[in-house]
Amino acid sequence: MKARVTVTLKNGVLDPQGKAIEGALKSFGIEGVDSVRQGKVFDIELSTQDRAQAETLLKAACEKLLANTVVENYRVEIV
Amino acid sequence: MKAVVVLFPGSNREGDAVRALEMATGKKPQIIWHAETELPAGTDLVLLPGGFSYGDYLRCGAIAGRAAIMDAVRAHAARGGLVLGICNGFQILCEGGLLPGVLMRNRDLRFICKMQNLRVERADTAFTRAYSKGQVIKVAIAHGEGNYEADEETIKRLEGDGRVAFRYCDESGLVNDATNPNGSTNGIAGIYSQKMNVLGMMPHPENLIDPLVGGIDGAGLFKSLIAA
Numbered sequence: 001m002k003a004r005v006t007v008t009l010k011n012g013v014l015d016p017q018g019k020a021i022e023g024a025l026k027s028f029g030i031e032g033v034d035s036v037r038q039g040k041v042f043d044i045e046l047s048t049q050d051r052a053q054a055e056t057l058l059k060a061a062c063e064k065l066l067a068n069t070v071v072e073n074y075r076v077e078i079v
Numbered sequence: 080m081k082a083v084v085v086l087f088p089g090s091n092r093e094g095d096a097v098r099a100l101e102m103a104t105g106k107k108p109q110i111i112w113h114a115e116t117e118l119p120a121g122t123d124l125v126l127l128p129g130g131f132s133y134g135d136y137l138r139c140g141a142i143a144g145r146a147a148i149m150d151a152v153r154a155h156a157a158r159g160g161l162v163l164g165i166c167n168g169f170q171i172l173c174e175g176g177l178l179p180g181v182l183m184r185n186r187d188l189r190f191i192c193k194m195q196n197l198r199v200e201r202a203d204t205a206f207t208r209a210y211s212k213g214q215v216i217k218v219a220i221a222h223g224e225g226n227y228e229a230d231e232e233t234i235k236r237l238e239g240d241g242r243v244a245f246r247y248c249d250e251s252g253l254v255n256d257a258t259n260p261n262g263s264t265n266g267i268a269g270i271y272s273q274k275m276n277v278l279g280m281m282p283h284p285e286n287l288i289d290p291l292v293g294g295i296d297g298a299g300l301f302k303s304l305i306a307a
Contacts, residue, residue: 013228014262016188065145068138068174070181071228
C-alpha cells in the first residue's frame with residue numbers, strides 16, 4: 001500500500017521561503033500568483049494492506065516525527 | 080559538577096563546548112554518543128552542542144530530538160538536572176519537547192554568522208548567576224534557523240513567568256526590530272524551562288571564553304554553572 005503525507009505550515013505562520021518563491025515567480029513575469037506557501041511531501045510505502053491500520057500508523061508517524069505540530073499541519077492520503 | 084556532552088551525527092561544536100566546560104570546571108567532560116540510553120551516573124549537566132545533527136534533514140533538530148539518549152535527558156530534566164542546549168542544541172530541545180516553541184528560518188533567509196550583543200534578562204538562575212541582570216554581553220551567533228516562534232499563549236506564558244534568558248540587543252541593551260538579527264519573537268535569543276533548569280539558546284557563549292578570540296563574555300555562563 002502506498003501513501004502520501006503532505007506537511008504544510010499552519011495559517012498565520014510566517015513562511016519566508018514561500019514569500020521568496022512568490023517573489024521569484026512574480027519577477028519571472030508569471031502573472032496571477034497571489035501567494036505561495038511552501039511545504040513537504042513524503043511518499044511512503046507500507047507493508048500493510050489494511051487501510052485502518054495504515055491510517056493509524058501514518059498518524060503516529062506524523063505526530064511523532066514528520067510534522068512539528070506547533071507550526072505545521074499534515075494531511076494523509078492513501079493512494 | 081559532572082558535565083556530559085552529547086554527540087549526534089553532524090554535531091560540530093562539541094570541541095568548543097568541551098573546552099569551555101573544562102576551563103570552568105577543571106575537568107574534561109565526558110562525551111557520550113546519542114545512541115546511549117542512559118546518562119553516566121552522577122551527571123549534573125547535559126550539554127547539547129551546536130552543529131547540524133542529521134544534516135538538518137526534515138527540520139533542524141527533529142531527528143536528534145527523538146534520539147535514544149533524549150529519553151534519558153528528559154528524565155534528567157524532570158528530576159531537576161541541568162540541561163544546556165546551544166544553537167542546534169536549542170533546536171533539539173524544542174523538537175524533543177523539553178522547551179516550547181520552534182526555531183524557524185531566519186527572517187531574511189540568510190545564514191547569519193557575526194558577533195551579537197545579548198541582554199541577560201535575569202541573573203538568578205544556575206546559568207547566569209555570574210552575570211548581572213540587564214548586563215549586555217557580546218557573543219557569536221551562527222545560524223540559519225534561529226527565528227524563535229511560538230503561539231501567542233506560549234509567548235505570554237514565557238514572558239509572564241520570566242522564562243526569557245537572553246534577548247538580542249545593541250551595545251546599550253536596547254531591544255527592538257533593528258537589533259533583532261533573525262526575526263525572533265520579542266528578540267528572544269534563549270529561554271528556560273518552567274523549572275529554570277533547562278536553557279536553550281541560539282548564540283554561542285562557548286566560543287567567547289578566551290581573550291585570544293576577542294572576548295570572554297561567554298565565560299560567565301560556564302562560571303555560573305560550576306557555582307550551581
